[in-house]
Amino acid sequence: MNILIYNEFVHESQPGPAQDMYPRGIHMAISEGVSKIDPEALSFTYATLENHRDVITRDVLKQTHVLIWWGHMRHHLVDDEVVRMICEEVGAGMGLIVLHSGHESKVFRALMGTRCGVEWYEKGDPGRIWILDQTHPIVKGVENPIEIEAEETYAEPFTVPVPDELIGITWWKGGEIFRGMSVYHRGLGKIFYFHPGHETLPSYYNPAVIRVIDNAIHYVAPVQRVDEVTSHHIEPHEK
């Protein structure tokens, strides 16, 4: 299975707390974590803000089963044509996992049809994700609730459409809640949004978080893949 991880890679590429936390980048932390718990062959490709125009081509997307997206302060620098291709490929069946601040990425907003805004503050507070559907494949092998040691607090109102599958809701010590673990269907593609992952906090070393991401890779992977999802002139079925 071909996994393409886009990581903006601005924070961790220079000295500072993000680099201290994820010295090889968030993309490597995710792929290393997932590879450890999933002995099956996942093949990873990486794109960053810097090289994304070259790496994320139509051909690469057509070969990609699941695209994982992490971005933060440079959403506006992502190429519109790349965004358009990604949305088309999701419609045609490619899986997509959007992490943390990717909620405001062009890709996620284009697929949701909304602003995808959140209320937020950064205090490194603990969070607790309560699983609403314990039979969902995405939470297989995961204890309920999922304890998050320290995170950026993302809170409602989260201006997204009503999720097709609302898997978990996060409780925050500060007094908020968040629908940060949901699946949306767009065309033949499935999109999983999952909120943990601030660049200076250790969520991608949390085994439950990584397990959820691994489960999600398998869940959003395409069942079928088509070439175009458009209008067709047809003949009546009854004659």
Added chain:
Amino acid sequence: MNILIYNEFVHESQPGPAQDMYPRGIHMAISEGVSKIDPEALSFTYATLENHRDVITRDVLKQTHVLIWWGHMRHHLVDDEVVRMICEEVGAGMGLIVLHSGHESKVFRALMGTRCGVEWYEKGDPGRIWILDQTHPIVKGVENPIEIEAEETYAEPFTVPVPDELIGITWWKGGEIFRGMSVYHRGLGKIFYFHPGHETLPSYYNPAVIRVIDNAIHYVAPVQRVDEVTSHHIEPHEK
């Protein structure tokens, strides 16, 4: 209540079967029909492809309670900035009604996050809309099923997200079905898609169709209206 109707107005502006059917344009047929059955004061403004850049301004949108959209072959000529403003105002609470071939408009596609393709043929076949939720405000006073004398057949697969409110399903003589009467929520705005309305066929003279559009105007009209729907830095609620 301020209603803004966008009608592409290419077909009916020149001699031919569309002009024969709707001599004053589809926009006028809709506003005249709705005004007749709804004695309440609805105030109508009209935009066409030709003048939409001038008419559909931010100020006008902010004063608009419900925008009705009919377009067909010239979707690509609609201004991207106008589309962007409309999507923002829907998110901020403005109601939207998308009719017939508006399913492939830039506006609807941007709000759905999908291609919004349909299977279709044009035979003027009868259709029959079966109402699934007879208590929905949109079908108040409407007989179940709604008989459509002659229409362009729109059929599944319809590549839209799962509707938030699936109000009716259309049966076609030719052997197809269509989810052509649905509500979607985007931010604070409600969107109603309704499939009748081919430019050479008399659906906008059908009292049940007009009654549905009138009900929908009242249903998608804003409950509240905000200025922006974006992310906000907040303080923790518990201290």
Added chain:
Amino acid sequence: MNILIYNEFVHESQPGPAQDMYPRGIHMAISEGVSKIDPEALSFTYATLENHRDVITRDVLKQTHVLIWWGHMRHHLVDDEVVRMICEEVGAGMGLIVLHSGHESKVFRALMGTRCGVEWYEKGDPGRIWILDQTHPIVKGVENPIEIEAEETYAEPFTVPVPDELIGITWWKGGEIFRGMSVYHRGLGKIFYFHPGHETLPSYYNPAVIRVIDNAIHYVAPVQRVDEVTSHHIEPHEK
């Protein structure tokens, strides 16, 4: 509009903290609260565990627009035939509001098709209800979030079906969340479940709670009412 309130009325009918809190009974606290903020004519009838077999007759139910249900420790003593009639009338269009510990009532369980269990503890902790859909008629005029001074904590997993309309989620000081503000559709009837209302705590004096109940009365009131909702032999529509 005819409102029928069922209150078990075991706790408050004898001296103790429940009677101290609601001296005239929970049913009177609700009707008095709602009457104060809704100047429209709501006509109230009351039933208790003791007299419910006599009061809740088929005739009374047929005249009832909305039934409000509060019960706690004596669910098992409610008459099965009364439960059956209520479920039929909900299917035929009657509105139903289930409050607090009514989640385990025979009526609610029969309509949900599940056990409707919750996790719970009684510490009088504060709760905070975050509104997910601020345009919903049930939260008209209500500040987001709704602050609950002191309540019995009800927490997930709440073994109900996925709500048709998930209006609010409650955050608890103790570390839990709860889907305690939801609408379910059953046949032509709408059911609103709302969790505040422990018998020794002041939630029914909270203006926001009462406002929500009043809004809900109007929201679940029947749009249409039928006599039976059963299978019918019909003729084909096409001949």
Added chain:
Amino acid sequence: MNILIYNEFVHESQPGPAQDMYPRGIHMAISEGVSKIDPEALSFTYATLENHRDVITRDVLKQTHVLIWWGHMRHHLVDDEVVRMICEEVGAGMGLIVLHSGHESKVFRALMGTRCGVEWYEKGDPGRIWILDQTHPIVKGVENPIEIEAEETYAEPFTVPVPDELIGITWWKGGEIFRGMSVYHRGLGKIFYFHPGHETLPSYYNPAVIRVIDNAIHYVAPVQRVDEVTSHHIEPHEK
């Protein structure tokens, strides 16, 4: 995987068109069909109206992964205690497939919380099931649409709750449509309703119908199984 098939077995147990169509009973037609296309080891047990009190015990249900239910004219003779146990086991994770006229069985109605009525006529008309979600595991390997040679027509209004997963909609030659291919979640259990299967018509020899039933067995099979789904006194998570 242990599959328990309940077949009323009144029609086919006596000479006539039902016996001519399904000489060994509908239960055997289903198990033989499924066994042929699914080489994996499915182990079948059978219950009929006559012996269901003896066969469908708590112990058997606890060992059952998926219960398949076919009943028609004798729903009222099914034992209430058996129904209660089945509903509890569905809540605790057991899968359930309800076929054709099982829509009015005590089991299905108890789990739906509604009357589950349909409009119907028996003309042996062809039907065509349009698949709305082509990526759903239940339609793996199945062509869209599924052509049904001859069936009893079941039509809307179908008085069930809004399906959690609306997989297909049936078009009928006679002019009707039907939501006859849906999944409902109840507690930890999944329920699949599928409308083909009149006792005198050959739907259970239709490879696509059997393929759907086989896929559904795998889809509704329990992910986890618990002992009770009830309310629990807990301690606050934060201290």
